[in-house]
Amino acid sequence: MSQPILVAKNVNLAFGGVVAADHINFELNAGERLAVIGQNGAGKTTFINICTGYLRPNSGQIFFNGQEITGKTPRSIVRLGLGRSFQLPQLFVEHTVTQCMEISAAARMGNLSILKPLSKSVNSNEIMETLELVGLKEHANELAGALPEGHKKLLDVAMTLMLNPKLIIMDEPTSGVSSDDKHALMALVMQALEERKVTSWFVEHDVDIVSQYATRVAAWISGKIAADGAPSDVLNNLQIRKEVLGDISC
Ligand SMILES: Nc1ncnc2c1ncn2[C@@H]1O[C@H](COP(=O)(O)OP(=O)(O)OP(=O)(O)O)[C@@H](O)[C@H]1O
């Protein structure tokens, strides 16, 4: 069997007295669609920040495609093919959708320079194809900051796709989006990732979304992975129902 795309070995991180990552051992295989669930403050974002270079663990190691990436910068980790989107989309709000994509593509090529017009340094077909993939082509000339929340999330994913990731970690891709629009958003995102053959890991609070789109679920409690496996097993696990999903009948 091929090696896992991402491996965490005994990862620990404390903020003062708060243990946000507690001896985390974890492997993700290429092709998986992992949903991470957990109450607020359980450590889901902290672990993403450690894997993507935004936080350095107190101890432990992270490997991406067999290469150790512990302590590397976010920029160098992205270049290796590990992309992420944020709980709050990181867009260039005063730029148009197309310009945001141009900035992202130029960053991928190490081509971001104040001396060179952005539009000259990137392939506009690739930008339009990617926008079409996430359903944003008709919005190409709109200001990123004026987009509705769901479209902002889609643009964040599209910008990450311009970096040609092998794995994308999405921190709450549906937060701030109305329940009516969440499914359509996830359907577009997951279809786009499948088409580009990108392995995915997403943090999600909505159990319906988790059941529909994940092939595997990992549940975080107090900085630890309390359950990890098939969605039906984890979502029916009594401890997870009680402590993560707030099911008072357990
Ligand atoms: N930079 C920081 N400095 C101090 N404490 C932090 C920092 N980042 C996170 N924490 C603490 O670490 C714990 C885990 O936080 P984290 O943001 O990882 O949780 P989360 O599972 O992503 O929660 P949410 O569902 O609210 O996004 C929390 O107690 C939080 O207050």
Ligand SMILES: [Mg+2]
């Ligand atoms: Mg979080």
